[in-house]
Amino acid sequence: MKEYIDELVKLAKIDKAIDDFTPKMAQVEQRLKNAQKERDEIAKMIEQLENDIKECELKKSKNELHLKELSEKLQELEKKSAQVKTEKEVKALQLEEDIAKEQINFANEEIARLENLCETKEEEIASFKERLKEADEKLAELKKEVEQELEELEKEKEELFRQKSELIAKIPQQILIFYEKIRRWAGNTAVVPVRKQACMGCFMKINDKTYASVIKGEEITTCPHCGRILYLEEEEA
Ligand SMILES: [Zn+2]
Known part of the structure:
Protein backbone atom coordinates (compact mmCIF):
# COMPACT_ATOMS: atom_id res chain seq x y z
CA MET A 1 0.00 0.00 0.00
CA LYS A 2 2.91 2.34 0.74
CA GLU A 3 3.64 2.87 -2.92
CA TYR A 4 0.04 3.87 -3.63
CA ILE A 5 0.26 6.60 -1.04
CA ASP A 6 3.35 7.93 -2.77
CA GLU A 7 1.55 7.75 -6.11
CA LEU A 8 -1.47 9.55 -4.67
CA VAL A 9 0.78 12.33 -3.36
CA LYS A 10 2.29 12.65 -6.83
CA LEU A 11 -1.16 12.58 -8.44
CA ALA A 12 -2.46 15.28 -6.10
CA LYS A 13 0.54 17.46 -6.97
CA ILE A 14 -0.05 16.98 -10.70
CA ASP A 15 -3.77 17.73 -10.32
CA LYS A 16 -2.95 20.93 -8.48
CA ALA A 17 -0.41 21.93 -11.14
CA ILE A 18 -3.03 21.32 -13.85
CA ASP A 19 -5.55 23.46 -11.97
CA ASP A 20 -2.97 26.22 -11.56
CA PHE A 21 -2.90 26.64 -15.34
CA THR A 22 -6.34 28.23 -15.37
CA PRO A 23 -5.37 31.39 -13.42
CA LYS A 24 -1.98 31.44 -15.17
CA MET A 25 -3.63 31.48 -18.60
CA ALA A 26 -6.23 33.98 -17.47
CA GLN A 27 -3.44 36.28 -16.30
CA VAL A 28 -1.70 36.09 -19.67
CA GLU A 29 -5.00 36.76 -21.47
CA GLN A 30 -5.73 39.65 -19.11
CA ARG A 31 -2.59 41.43 -20.28
CA LEU A 32 -3.95 41.38 -23.81
CA LYS A 33 -7.38 42.54 -22.65
CA ASN A 34 -5.80 45.45 -20.75
CA ALA A 35 -3.84 46.57 -23.81
CA GLN A 36 -6.98 46.30 -25.95
CA LYS A 37 -8.91 48.38 -23.41
CA GLU A 38 -6.20 51.03 -23.35
CA ARG A 39 -6.25 51.18 -27.17
CA ASP A 40 -10.06 51.42 -27.27
CA GLU A 41 -10.04 54.26 -24.76
CA ILE A 42 -7.69 56.26 -26.97
CA ALA A 43 -9.90 55.59 -30.00
CA LYS A 44 -12.90 56.75 -27.98
CA MET A 45 -11.10 59.98 -27.04
CA ILE A 46 -10.42 60.65 -30.73
CA GLU A 47 -14.07 60.08 -31.54
CA GLN A 48 -15.09 62.44 -28.75
CA LEU A 49 -12.67 65.11 -29.98
CA GLU A 50 -13.95 64.75 -33.55
CA ASN A 51 -17.46 65.34 -32.28
CA ASP A 52 -16.26 68.35 -30.29
CA ILE A 53 -14.66 69.80 -33.40
CA LYS A 54 -17.82 69.28 -35.44
CA GLU A 55 -19.80 71.08 -32.76
CA CYS A 56 -17.22 73.85 -32.59
CA GLU A 57 -17.28 74.33 -36.38
CA LEU A 58 -21.06 74.45 -36.33
CA LYS A 59 -21.05 77.15 -33.66
CA LYS A 60 -18.45 79.06 -35.62
CA SER A 61 -20.51 79.01 -38.82
CA LYS A 62 -23.59 80.12 -36.89
CA ASN A 63 -21.65 83.07 -35.56
CA GLU A 64 -20.33 83.86 -39.02
CA LEU A 65 -23.86 83.88 -40.37
CA HIS A 66 -24.96 86.11 -37.53
CA LEU A 67 -22.04 88.42 -38.24
CA LYS A 68 -23.07 88.68 -41.87
CA GLU A 69 -26.61 89.59 -40.86
CA LEU A 70 -25.32 92.19 -38.43
CA SER A 71 -23.10 93.91 -40.97
CA GLU A 72 -25.98 94.01 -43.43
CA LYS A 73 -28.10 95.58 -40.74
CA LEU A 74 -25.41 98.10 -40.03
CA GLN A 75 -25.25 99.07 -43.69
CA GLU A 76 -29.00 99.57 -43.71
CA LEU A 77 -28.82 101.72 -40.63
CA GLU A 78 -26.16 103.86 -42.24
CA LYS A 79 -28.38 104.34 -45.30
CA LYS A 80 -31.32 105.28 -43.10
CA SER A 81 -29.29 107.75 -41.10
CA ALA A 82 -28.85 109.84 -44.25
CA GLN A 83 -32.62 110.21 -44.50
CA VAL A 84 -33.69 110.90 -40.90
CA LYS A 85 -34.55 114.44 -39.92
CA THR A 86 -35.45 114.83 -36.25
CA GLU A 87 -33.03 114.61 -33.35
CA LYS A 88 -35.18 111.91 -31.81
CA GLU A 89 -34.86 109.77 -34.95
CA VAL A 90 -31.10 110.34 -35.07
CA LYS A 91 -30.78 109.25 -31.47
CA ALA A 92 -32.90 106.14 -32.01
CA LEU A 93 -30.81 105.14 -35.03
CA GLN A 94 -27.62 105.84 -33.17
CA LEU A 95 -28.74 103.50 -30.41
CA GLU A 96 -29.55 100.77 -32.90
CA GLU A 97 -26.18 101.24 -34.55
CA ASP A 98 -24.40 101.01 -31.19
CA ILE A 99 -26.20 97.81 -30.35
CA ALA A 100 -25.38 96.29 -33.75
CA LYS A 101 -21.71 97.24 -33.40
CA GLU A 102 -21.58 95.74 -29.96
CA GLN A 103 -23.10 92.54 -31.29
CA ILE A 104 -20.58 92.51 -34.14
CA ASN A 105 -17.75 92.84 -31.65
CA PHE A 106 -19.16 90.05 -29.60
CA ALA A 107 -19.61 87.77 -32.64
CA ASN A 108 -16.03 88.47 -33.76
CA GLU A 109 -14.72 87.64 -30.32
CA GLU A 110 -16.78 84.49 -30.24
CA ILE A 111 -15.48 83.41 -33.65
CA ALA A 112 -11.90 84.01 -32.54
CA ARG A 113 -12.51 82.03 -29.36
CA LEU A 114 -14.06 79.14 -31.29
CA GLU A 115 -11.24 79.15 -33.82
CA ASN A 116 -8.77 78.78 -30.97
CA LEU A 117 -10.84 76.03 -29.43
CA CYS A 118 -11.08 74.08 -32.71
CA GLU A 119 -7.35 74.44 -33.20
CA THR A 120 -6.58 73.16 -29.70
CA LYS A 121 -8.85 70.17 -30.28
CA GLU A 122 -7.14 69.45 -33.61
CA GLU A 123 -3.79 69.44 -31.85
CA GLU A 124 -5.17 67.11 -29.20
CA ILE A 125 -6.47 64.76 -31.89
CA ALA A 126 -3.07 64.69 -33.56
CA SER A 127 -1.40 63.65 -30.31
CA PHE A 128 -4.07 61.03 -29.59
CA LYS A 129 -3.67 59.63 -33.09
CA GLU A 130 0.04 59.29 -32.44
CA ARG A 131 -0.78 57.43 -29.23
CA LEU A 132 -3.28 55.23 -31.05
CA LYS A 133 -0.62 54.23 -33.54
CA GLU A 134 1.70 53.26 -30.70
CA ALA A 135 -1.08 51.39 -28.91
CA ASP A 136 -1.90 49.45 -32.09
CA GLU A 137 1.72 48.47 -32.53
CA LYS A 138 2.00 47.46 -28.89
CA LEU A 139 -1.19 45.45 -29.17
CA ALA A 140 -0.01 43.56 -32.26
CA GLU A 141 3.27 42.73 -30.54
CA LEU A 142 1.55 41.65 -27.36
CA LYS A 143 -0.86 39.46 -29.32
CA LYS A 144 2.04 37.50 -30.74
CA GLU A 145 3.68 37.27 -27.33
CA VAL A 146 0.50 36.09 -25.62
CA GLU A 147 -0.23 33.50 -28.29
CA GLN A 148 3.25 32.10 -27.84
CA GLU A 149 2.96 32.04 -24.05
CA LEU A 150 -0.40 30.34 -24.21
CA GLU A 151 0.98 27.77 -26.60
CA GLU A 152 3.84 27.03 -24.21
CA LEU A 153 1.50 26.76 -21.25
CA GLU A 154 -0.70 24.42 -23.27
CA LYS A 155 2.31 22.22 -23.98
CA GLU A 156 3.28 22.11 -20.31
CA LYS A 157 -0.27 21.24 -19.45
CA GLU A 158 -0.32 18.43 -22.00
CA GLU A 159 2.87 17.06 -20.49
CA LEU A 160 1.23 17.04 -17.06
CA PHE A 161 -1.79 15.22 -18.46
CA ARG A 162 0.58 12.67 -19.96
CA GLN A 163 2.26 12.16 -16.58
CA LYS A 164 -1.13 11.93 -14.94
CA SER A 165 -2.40 9.20 -17.22
CA GLU A 166 0.82 7.26 -16.67
CA LEU A 167 0.36 7.55 -12.94
CA ILE A 168 -3.32 6.68 -13.00
CA ALA A 169 -2.51 3.44 -14.82
CA LYS A 170 -0.45 2.37 -11.79
CA ILE A 171 -3.09 3.10 -9.13
CA PRO A 172 -5.96 0.67 -8.44
CA GLN A 173 -9.39 1.89 -9.50
CA GLN A 174 -10.93 1.87 -5.97
CA ILE A 175 -8.17 4.11 -4.65
ZN1 LIG B 1 -7.92 17.08 8.72
Missing part, protein backbone atom coordinates in the same frame (compact mmCIF):
# COMPACT_ATOMS: atom_id res chain seq x y z
CA LEU A 176 -8.65 6.52 -7.52
CA ILE A 177 -12.40 6.65 -6.92
CA PHE A 178 -11.79 7.26 -3.21
CA TYR A 179 -9.33 10.06 -4.05
CA GLU A 180 -11.70 11.70 -6.55
CA LYS A 181 -14.53 11.56 -4.03
CA ILE A 182 -12.46 13.56 -1.51
CA ARG A 183 -11.23 15.88 -4.24
CA ARG A 184 -14.82 16.81 -5.03
CA TRP A 185 -15.08 18.79 -1.79
CA ALA A 186 -11.44 19.26 -0.79
CA GLY A 187 -10.18 20.31 -4.23
CA ASN A 188 -6.41 20.45 -4.34
CA THR A 189 -6.06 19.64 -0.64
CA ALA A 190 -7.42 16.10 -0.93
CA VAL A 191 -4.02 14.66 0.01
CA VAL A 192 -2.23 16.55 2.78
CA PRO A 193 0.89 16.02 4.89
CA VAL A 194 0.94 15.50 8.62
CA ARG A 195 3.17 17.95 10.45
CA LYS A 196 3.78 17.85 14.18
CA GLN A 197 1.02 15.24 14.38
CA ALA A 198 -1.50 17.64 12.84
CA CYS A 199 -3.44 17.37 9.59
CA MET A 200 -2.33 20.11 7.18
CA GLY A 201 -5.80 20.16 5.63
CA CYS A 202 -7.85 21.11 8.67
CA PHE A 203 -4.89 21.84 11.01
CA MET A 204 -6.27 19.68 13.83
CA LYS A 205 -4.15 17.36 15.85
CA ILE A 206 -4.64 13.69 15.02
CA ASN A 207 -4.71 10.93 17.64
CA ASP A 208 -1.76 8.60 18.28
CA LYS A 209 -3.43 5.64 16.60
CA THR A 210 -4.05 7.55 13.35
CA TYR A 211 -0.58 9.04 13.53
CA ALA A 212 0.96 5.57 13.94
CA SER A 213 -1.01 4.38 10.93
CA VAL A 214 0.26 7.29 8.85
CA ILE A 215 3.83 6.53 9.90
CA LYS A 216 3.45 2.83 9.07
CA GLY A 217 1.96 3.70 5.72
CA GLU A 218 0.54 0.24 5.19
CA GLU A 219 -2.88 1.53 4.33
CA ILE A 220 -4.43 4.77 3.18
CA THR A 221 -5.21 6.79 6.30
CA THR A 222 -7.65 9.65 6.40
CA CYS A 223 -7.89 12.50 8.89
CA PRO A 224 -10.48 11.62 11.58
CA HIS A 225 -11.60 15.27 11.63
CA CYS A 226 -11.89 16.24 7.98
CA GLY A 227 -11.49 13.01 6.01
CA ARG A 228 -8.57 14.07 3.83
CA ILE A 229 -5.91 11.51 2.89
CA LEU A 230 -2.86 11.88 5.11
CA TYR A 231 0.77 11.18 4.34
CA LEU A 232 4.08 11.63 6.04
CA GLU A 233 6.57 13.97 4.41
CA GLU A 234 10.11 12.66 3.87
CA GLU A 235 11.66 14.76 6.65
CA GLU A 236 9.01 13.67 9.18
CA ALA A 237 9.59 10.02 8.33
Whole structure:
Protein backbone atom coordinates (compact mmCIF):
# COMPACT_ATOMS: atom_id res chain seq x y z
CA MET A 1 0.00 0.00 0.00
CA LYS A 2 2.91 2.34 0.74
CA GLU A 3 3.64 2.87 -2.92
CA TYR A 4 0.04 3.87 -3.63
CA ILE A 5 0.26 6.60 -1.04
CA ASP A 6 3.35 7.93 -2.77
CA GLU A 7 1.55 7.75 -6.11
CA LEU A 8 -1.47 9.55 -4.67
CA VAL A 9 0.78 12.33 -3.36
CA LYS A 10 2.29 12.65 -6.83
CA LEU A 11 -1.16 12.58 -8.44
CA ALA A 12 -2.46 15.28 -6.10
CA LYS A 13 0.54 17.46 -6.97
CA ILE A 14 -0.05 16.98 -10.70
CA ASP A 15 -3.77 17.73 -10.32
CA LYS A 16 -2.95 20.93 -8.48
CA ALA A 17 -0.41 21.93 -11.14
CA ILE A 18 -3.03 21.32 -13.85
CA ASP A 19 -5.55 23.46 -11.97
CA ASP A 20 -2.97 26.22 -11.56
CA PHE A 21 -2.90 26.64 -15.34
CA THR A 22 -6.34 28.23 -15.37
CA PRO A 23 -5.37 31.39 -13.42
CA LYS A 24 -1.98 31.44 -15.17
CA MET A 25 -3.63 31.48 -18.60
CA ALA A 26 -6.23 33.98 -17.47
CA GLN A 27 -3.44 36.28 -16.30
CA VAL A 28 -1.70 36.09 -19.67
CA GLU A 29 -5.00 36.76 -21.47
CA GLN A 30 -5.73 39.65 -19.11
CA ARG A 31 -2.59 41.43 -20.28
CA LEU A 32 -3.95 41.38 -23.81
CA LYS A 33 -7.38 42.54 -22.65
CA ASN A 34 -5.80 45.45 -20.75
CA ALA A 35 -3.84 46.57 -23.81
CA GLN A 36 -6.98 46.30 -25.95
CA LYS A 37 -8.91 48.38 -23.41
CA GLU A 38 -6.20 51.03 -23.35
CA ARG A 39 -6.25 51.18 -27.17
CA ASP A 40 -10.06 51.42 -27.27
CA GLU A 41 -10.04 54.26 -24.76
CA ILE A 42 -7.69 56.26 -26.97
CA ALA A 43 -9.90 55.59 -30.00
CA LYS A 44 -12.90 56.75 -27.98
CA MET A 45 -11.10 59.98 -27.04
CA ILE A 46 -10.42 60.65 -30.73
CA GLU A 47 -14.07 60.08 -31.54
CA GLN A 48 -15.09 62.44 -28.75
CA LEU A 49 -12.67 65.11 -29.98
CA GLU A 50 -13.95 64.75 -33.55
CA ASN A 51 -17.46 65.34 -32.28
CA ASP A 52 -16.26 68.35 -30.29
CA ILE A 53 -14.66 69.80 -33.40
CA LYS A 54 -17.82 69.28 -35.44
CA GLU A 55 -19.80 71.08 -32.76
CA CYS A 56 -17.22 73.85 -32.59
CA GLU A 57 -17.28 74.33 -36.38
CA LEU A 58 -21.06 74.45 -36.33
CA LYS A 59 -21.05 77.15 -33.66
CA LYS A 60 -18.45 79.06 -35.62
CA SER A 61 -20.51 79.01 -38.82
CA LYS A 62 -23.59 80.12 -36.89
CA ASN A 63 -21.65 83.07 -35.56
CA GLU A 64 -20.33 83.86 -39.02
CA LEU A 65 -23.86 83.88 -40.37
CA HIS A 66 -24.96 86.11 -37.53
CA LEU A 67 -22.04 88.42 -38.24
CA LYS A 68 -23.07 88.68 -41.87
CA GLU A 69 -26.61 89.59 -40.86
CA LEU A 70 -25.32 92.19 -38.43
CA SER A 71 -23.10 93.91 -40.97
CA GLU A 72 -25.98 94.01 -43.43
CA LYS A 73 -28.10 95.58 -40.74
CA LEU A 74 -25.41 98.10 -40.03
CA GLN A 75 -25.25 99.07 -43.69
CA GLU A 76 -29.00 99.57 -43.71
CA LEU A 77 -28.82 101.72 -40.63
CA GLU A 78 -26.16 103.86 -42.24
CA LYS A 79 -28.38 104.34 -45.30
CA LYS A 80 -31.32 105.28 -43.10
CA SER A 81 -29.29 107.75 -41.10
CA ALA A 82 -28.85 109.84 -44.25
CA GLN A 83 -32.62 110.21 -44.50
CA VAL A 84 -33.69 110.90 -40.90
CA LYS A 85 -34.55 114.44 -39.92
CA THR A 86 -35.45 114.83 -36.25
CA GLU A 87 -33.03 114.61 -33.35
CA LYS A 88 -35.18 111.91 -31.81
CA GLU A 89 -34.86 109.77 -34.95
CA VAL A 90 -31.10 110.34 -35.07
CA LYS A 91 -30.78 109.25 -31.47
CA ALA A 92 -32.90 106.14 -32.01
CA LEU A 93 -30.81 105.14 -35.03
CA GLN A 94 -27.62 105.84 -33.17
CA LEU A 95 -28.74 103.50 -30.41
CA GLU A 96 -29.55 100.77 -32.90
CA GLU A 97 -26.18 101.24 -34.55
CA ASP A 98 -24.40 101.01 -31.19
CA ILE A 99 -26.20 97.81 -30.35
CA ALA A 100 -25.38 96.29 -33.75
CA LYS A 101 -21.71 97.24 -33.40
CA GLU A 102 -21.58 95.74 -29.96
CA GLN A 103 -23.10 92.54 -31.29
CA ILE A 104 -20.58 92.51 -34.14
CA ASN A 105 -17.75 92.84 -31.65
CA PHE A 106 -19.16 90.05 -29.60
CA ALA A 107 -19.61 87.77 -32.64
CA ASN A 108 -16.03 88.47 -33.76
CA GLU A 109 -14.72 87.64 -30.32
CA GLU A 110 -16.78 84.49 -30.24
CA ILE A 111 -15.48 83.41 -33.65
CA ALA A 112 -11.90 84.01 -32.54
CA ARG A 113 -12.51 82.03 -29.36
CA LEU A 114 -14.06 79.14 -31.29
CA GLU A 115 -11.24 79.15 -33.82
CA ASN A 116 -8.77 78.78 -30.97
CA LEU A 117 -10.84 76.03 -29.43
CA CYS A 118 -11.08 74.08 -32.71
CA GLU A 119 -7.35 74.44 -33.20
CA THR A 120 -6.58 73.16 -29.70
CA LYS A 121 -8.85 70.17 -30.28
CA GLU A 122 -7.14 69.45 -33.61
CA GLU A 123 -3.79 69.44 -31.85
CA GLU A 124 -5.17 67.11 -29.20
CA ILE A 125 -6.47 64.76 -31.89
CA ALA A 126 -3.07 64.69 -33.56
CA SER A 127 -1.40 63.65 -30.31
CA PHE A 128 -4.07 61.03 -29.59
CA LYS A 129 -3.67 59.63 -33.09
CA GLU A 130 0.04 59.29 -32.44
CA ARG A 131 -0.78 57.43 -29.23
CA LEU A 132 -3.28 55.23 -31.05
CA LYS A 133 -0.62 54.23 -33.54
CA GLU A 134 1.70 53.26 -30.70
CA ALA A 135 -1.08 51.39 -28.91
CA ASP A 136 -1.90 49.45 -32.09
CA GLU A 137 1.72 48.47 -32.53
CA LYS A 138 2.00 47.46 -28.89
CA LEU A 139 -1.19 45.45 -29.17
CA ALA A 140 -0.01 43.56 -32.26
CA GLU A 141 3.27 42.73 -30.54
CA LEU A 142 1.55 41.65 -27.36
CA LYS A 143 -0.86 39.46 -29.32
CA LYS A 144 2.04 37.50 -30.74
CA GLU A 145 3.68 37.27 -27.33
CA VAL A 146 0.50 36.09 -25.62
CA GLU A 147 -0.23 33.50 -28.29
CA GLN A 148 3.25 32.10 -27.84
CA GLU A 149 2.96 32.04 -24.05
CA LEU A 150 -0.40 30.34 -24.21
CA GLU A 151 0.98 27.77 -26.60
CA GLU A 152 3.84 27.03 -24.21
CA LEU A 153 1.50 26.76 -21.25
CA GLU A 154 -0.70 24.42 -23.27
CA LYS A 155 2.31 22.22 -23.98
CA GLU A 156 3.28 22.11 -20.31
CA LYS A 157 -0.27 21.24 -19.45
CA GLU A 158 -0.32 18.43 -22.00
CA GLU A 159 2.87 17.06 -20.49
CA LEU A 160 1.23 17.04 -17.06
CA PHE A 161 -1.79 15.22 -18.46
CA ARG A 162 0.58 12.67 -19.96
CA GLN A 163 2.26 12.16 -16.58
CA LYS A 164 -1.13 11.93 -14.94
CA SER A 165 -2.40 9.20 -17.22
CA GLU A 166 0.82 7.26 -16.67
CA LEU A 167 0.36 7.55 -12.94
CA ILE A 168 -3.32 6.68 -13.00
CA ALA A 169 -2.51 3.44 -14.82
CA LYS A 170 -0.45 2.37 -11.79
CA ILE A 171 -3.09 3.10 -9.13
CA PRO A 172 -5.96 0.67 -8.44
CA GLN A 173 -9.39 1.89 -9.50
CA GLN A 174 -10.93 1.87 -5.97
CA ILE A 175 -8.17 4.11 -4.65
CA LEU A 176 -8.65 6.52 -7.52
CA ILE A 177 -12.40 6.65 -6.92
CA PHE A 178 -11.79 7.26 -3.21
CA TYR A 179 -9.33 10.06 -4.05
CA GLU A 180 -11.70 11.70 -6.55
CA LYS A 181 -14.53 11.56 -4.03
CA ILE A 182 -12.46 13.56 -1.51
CA ARG A 183 -11.23 15.88 -4.24
CA ARG A 184 -14.82 16.81 -5.03
CA TRP A 185 -15.08 18.79 -1.79
CA ALA A 186 -11.44 19.26 -0.79
CA GLY A 187 -10.18 20.31 -4.23
CA ASN A 188 -6.41 20.45 -4.34
CA THR A 189 -6.06 19.64 -0.64
CA ALA A 190 -7.42 16.10 -0.93
CA VAL A 191 -4.02 14.66 0.01
CA VAL A 192 -2.23 16.55 2.78
CA PRO A 193 0.89 16.02 4.89
CA VAL A 194 0.94 15.50 8.62
CA ARG A 195 3.17 17.95 10.45
CA LYS A 196 3.78 17.85 14.18
CA GLN A 197 1.02 15.24 14.38
CA ALA A 198 -1.50 17.64 12.84
CA CYS A 199 -3.44 17.37 9.59
CA MET A 200 -2.33 20.11 7.18
CA GLY A 201 -5.80 20.16 5.63
CA CYS A 202 -7.85 21.11 8.67
CA PHE A 203 -4.89 21.84 11.01
CA MET A 204 -6.27 19.68 13.83
CA LYS A 205 -4.15 17.36 15.85
CA ILE A 206 -4.64 13.69 15.02
CA ASN A 207 -4.71 10.93 17.64
CA ASP A 208 -1.76 8.60 18.28
CA LYS A 209 -3.43 5.64 16.60
CA THR A 210 -4.05 7.55 13.35
CA TYR A 211 -0.58 9.04 13.53
CA ALA A 212 0.96 5.57 13.94
CA SER A 213 -1.01 4.38 10.93
CA VAL A 214 0.26 7.29 8.85
CA ILE A 215 3.83 6.53 9.90
CA LYS A 216 3.45 2.83 9.07
CA GLY A 217 1.96 3.70 5.72
CA GLU A 218 0.54 0.24 5.19
CA GLU A 219 -2.88 1.53 4.33
CA ILE A 220 -4.43 4.77 3.18
CA THR A 221 -5.21 6.79 6.30
CA THR A 222 -7.65 9.65 6.40
CA CYS A 223 -7.89 12.50 8.89
CA PRO A 224 -10.48 11.62 11.58
CA HIS A 225 -11.60 15.27 11.63
CA CYS A 226 -11.89 16.24 7.98
CA GLY A 227 -11.49 13.01 6.01
CA ARG A 228 -8.57 14.07 3.83
CA ILE A 229 -5.91 11.51 2.89
CA LEU A 230 -2.86 11.88 5.11
CA TYR A 231 0.77 11.18 4.34
CA LEU A 232 4.08 11.63 6.04
CA GLU A 233 6.57 13.97 4.41
CA GLU A 234 10.11 12.66 3.87
CA GLU A 235 11.66 14.76 6.65
CA GLU A 236 9.01 13.67 9.18
CA ALA A 237 9.59 10.02 8.33
ZN1 LIG B 1 -7.92 17.08 8.72
